[in-house]
Amino acid sequence: MDIYLDHNATTPVHPEVVDRMTSVLAQTGNASSVHRFGRLARRMVDDAREAVAQLVESSAANVVFTSGGTEANNLALCGFSGQAVVSAVEHDSVLAARADASKIPVDHKGVVDLDQLREMLVGRDEQVVVSVMYANNETGVIQPIAEIVSLAKKHGALVHCDAIQAAGKLSVSMRELGVDLLSLSAHKIGGPQGVGALVVRNGLDPEPLLRGGGQERRRRAGTENVSGIAGFGVAATLAADRLSEFASIAALRDHMEHRLSDAAPDAIFHGASRERLANTSCVGLPGMTGEIQVMTLDLAGVAVSAGSACSSGKVTPSHVLLAMGADDETAKSAIRVSLGADTRAEEIDRFVDVWSDMAGRRSLNNEKRRSVA
Amino acid sequence: MSGAPTAVYLDHQATTPVDPRVLDTMLPWFSETFGNAHSEQHIWGRQAADAVELAREKVASLIAAEAREIVFTSGATESNNLAIKGAVRFAMRHGRGKHVVTVVTEHKCVLESCEALVEDGAEVTYLSVDHEGFVDPVAVESAIREDTVLVSVMAVNNEIGVIQPLARIGEICRARGVLLHTDAAQAAGKIDLDVNAMMIDLLSVSGHKMYAPKGIGALYVRRRPRARLLAEMSGGGQERGFRSGTLPVALTVALGDAAEIAQSELAAEGVRLSSLRADMLAQLRSRLGEVIVNGSMDNRVPGNLNVGFAGVDAEALMTELPELAISTGSACTSASVEPSYVLKALGLSDADAGASVRIGFGRYTTPGEVNAAAEMIVEAVENQRSGNSARAAE
Numbered sequence A: 001m002d003i004y005l006d007h008n009a010t011t012p013v014h015p016e017v018v019d020r021m022t023s024v025l026a027q028t029g030n031a032s033s034v035h036r037f038g039r040l041a042r043r044m045v046d047d048a049r050e051a052v053a054q055l056v057e058s059s060a061a062n063v064v065f066t067s068g069g070t071e072a073n074n075l076a077l078c079g080f081s082g083q084a085v086v087s088a089v090e091h092d093s094v095l096a097a098r099a100d101a102s103k104i105p106v107d108h109k110g111v112v113d114l115d116q117l118r119e120m121l122v123g124r125d126e127q128v129v130v131s132v133m134y135a136n137n138e139t140g141v142i143q144p145i146a147e148i149v150s151l152a153k154k155h156g157a158l159v160h161c162d163a164i165q166a167a168g169k170l171s172v173s174m175r176e177l178g179v180d181l182l183s184l185s186a187h188k189i190g191g192p193q194g195v196g197a198l199v200v201r202n203g204l205d206p207e208p209l210l211r212g213g214g215q216e217r218r219r220r221a222g223t224e225n226v227s228g229i230a231g232f233g234v235a236a237t238l239a240a241d242r243l244s245e246f247a248s249i250a251a252l253r254d255h256m257e258h259r260l261s262d263a264a265p266d267a268i269f270h271g272a273s274r275e276r277l278a279n280t281s282c283v284g285l286p287g288m289t290g291e292i293q294v295m296t297l298d299l300a301g302v303a304v305s306a307g308s309a310c311s312s313g314k315v316t317p318s319h320v321l322l323a324m325g326a327d328d329e330t331a332k333s334a335i336r337v338s339l340g341a342d343t344r345a346e347e348i349d350r351f352v353d354v355w356s357d358m359a360g361r362r363s364l365n366n367e368k369r370r371s372v373a
Numbered sequence B: 001m002s003g004a005p006t007a008v009y010l011d012h013q014a015t016t017p018v019d020p021r022v023l024d025t026m027l028p029w030f031s032e033t034f035g036n037a038h039s040e041q042h043i044w045g046r047q048a049a050d051a052v053e054l055a056r057e058k059v060a061s062l063i064a065a066e067a068r069e070i071v072f073t074s075g076a077t078e079s080n081n082l083a084i085k086g087a088v089r090f091a092m093r094h095g096r097g098k099h100v101v102t103v104v105t106e107h108k109c110v111l112e113s114c115e116a117l118v119e120d121g122a123e124v125t126y127l128s129v130d131h132e133g134f135v136d137p138v139a140v141e142s143a144i145r146e147d148t149v150l151v152s153v154m155a156v157n158n159e160i161g162v163i164q165p166l167a168r169i170g171e172i173c174r175a176r177g178v179l180l181h182t183d184a185a186q187a188a189g190k191i192d193l194d195v196n197a198m199m200i201d202l203l204s205v206s207g208h209k210m211y212a213p214k215g216i217g218a219l220y221v222r223r224r225p226r227a228r229l230l231a232e233m234s235g236g237g238q239e240r241g242f243r244s245g246t247l248p249v250a251l252t253v254a255l256g257d258a259a260e261i262a263q264s265e266l267a268a269e270g271v272r273l274s275s276l277r278a279d280m281l282a283q284l285r286s287r288l289g290e291v292i293v294n295g296s297m298d299n300r301v302p303g304n305l306n307v308g309f310a311g312v313d314a315e316a317l318m319t320e321l322p323e324l325a326i327s328t329g330s331a332c333t334s335a336s337v338e339p340s341y342v343l344k345a346l347g348l349s350d351a352d353a354g355a356s357v358r359i360g361f362g363r364y365t366t367p368g369e370v371n372a373a374a375e376m377i378v379e380a381v382e383n384q385r386s387g388n389s390a391r392a393a394e
Helices: A015-025 A036-055 A069-078 A114-121 A145-154 A226-241 A243-247 A249-263 A290-299 A319-323 A328-332 A345-372 B020-026 B043-062 B076-093 B108-119 B137-143 B166-176 B249-288 B314-320 B341-345 B367-393
Strands: A063-066 A083-087 A102-104 A128-131 A158-162 A181-185 A196-200 A280-284 A334-338 B070-073 B099-103 B123-127 B148-152 B179-183 B202-206 B217-221 B304-308 B356-360
Touching: A015 A226, A036 A063, A036 A196, A036 A226, A063 A069, A069 A128, A069 A158, A069 A181, A069 A196, A083 A114, A102 A114, A114 A128, A114 A145, A128 A145, A145 A158, A226 A243, A243 A249, A249 A280, A249 A345, A290 A334, A290 A345, A319 A328, A328 A334, B020 B249, B043 B070, B043 B249, B070 B076, B076 B108, B076 B148, B076 B179, B076 B202, B076 B217, B099 B108, B108 B123, B123 B137, B137 B148, B137 B166, B148 B166, B166 B179, B249 B304, B249 B367, B314 B356, B314 B367
Parallel strands: A083 A102, A083 A128, A128 A158, A158 A181, B099 B123, B099 B148, B148 B179, B179 B202
Antiparallel strands: A063 A196, A181 A196, A280 A334, B070 B217, B202 B217, B304 B356
């Protein structure tokens, strides 16, 4: 039986979400049409808007549905003029959206350097948008968003938070955090691929990325993806209900890391000394590239990843680990193991066995290489 | 379905139902064989990627393109934004022109994309159409300037269903070295489209106008000669850098299947829809006397009818017909009370435009539904007219 430990890349759609989408897909209606078919579709979209708003403690009117997290991040970053200041460990969709952005460095634990951020904000006379992710997709490291917000507000900067990996894994409150813009993606929380949202604080109006009809209060043109949005709504409600359950995954993850560490005492757990997402482990195995590890595990029926899915085709070392001070070789030897709410202990045991075996053969290979030399 | 319609749905230009065959093939991709198509290092990802590539081939086949020329998007609005803003911004960045030629009857998202370019310093020429809804290829040719980057002409109009002379326009654009983009949201799967024969460089497709779900579309981007675009969404570099973001696997599978079905059934379905439409028009005319058809009836997709009933308020007509889903214009702008800019471009007065409705037939429309709908419309028009004359007599 294949074991899926790549939940930060995408999650299976929750059965209740599939049920909801299946029933929505059986109905016809453009949410902008004024007839009853259209009004019914509109109601489905609005119900989901309410559910998504509740997941992050905002109001429905602030939710702008998009085609996913990448679009939400692009809308946030490109929707305002002025300077962008982003952390060095952001997702590619933030980094690439504003190639001109200044980068806030992180420490070796993966946390943004607040002193550096303060320096970067002092004396700016144009509008600044600060973008820092809630939790990192590769290491799971959680950023001090509340402190970043208070610092940014002091200097009149807007704050965008990519909460794509954090939402559904821990409690995210737009109200408490005080962020101005927050990105979400449905397929990271048991919803479908192809839908996400940018939650925009009252009174802010990003310049739309997509122009056309007046959908989403003129913030995002295009016929609403009614079934996807409805599915996102159900996933948001389920995720909110299951937050404490999700937090308990940490015990399984920690157990896993202990066993990995026993099998290979030289294994490195990136970001493990900081508060992390309960499900994420970024493990380095010195002497073996992440690519080889992922392939070996794949042959044994275990799915993990080397870095984020979007860039997993590349062989360049993770920009996240490099920013944390890892050298190229260390960064290249890491894999990401990300558990799901339904991951079972037996699955973790099986993964640990395969991994340990791989780590053991690694020392054999190294010895062989030494003896040949 | 709850709360719902035994009502007749004749608004297939706004959106179509999802074909049950499409639904069957897409559903397993949500849960059974889920995966991120970009996680190609493991089996889940590879299965997803294979499914996406198969879908890409099917979409390409529908328009006689190559699979690697298809970029999946979230829908036609995104495709049109990417094609128009992407091509012109790329050209402007490289000092290769800044002028766009388009038509006044284009979809809102094409016109708005052009407006966005004007804010960037581009210039736009809006061509008018004749009383039947056609743009004159000669006018396209004379509008092309030294600095023209792109001509954008829709294949089929969303309100009146008129088919533009794309092949002629394509020939002109190619000869002048200008890109041709066409919004084929209403055309794909309904008329034959061949990007090579028609010399189209960029072509937008929408899933939910051809019996796939909402939230998926595609943009054809020609490789030879290469159409160059600046991406609208940046990030992981998916879709060969044209469009970043995790691909929705289930939705791309759905679009592929919808394209395949539409292609295989195109001819027969066209005949069937033409006959339903002829039947509707005949019934309206025999009962109501003069019925004005907006737009050409000769070069028009078979599923579209747009008719005016002199002296009638179409908005009020729709309100009187809660059991019938038809529309007074495009859905995107249907919340607005302004008369249709498309109908006005044909030369209709505000009153005549405001007396017109769009009736859109689709794959599951039955002759019985057409009869029932005709009956409802006739009755409502007669009611309004007798009400009007009673008021006039008072």
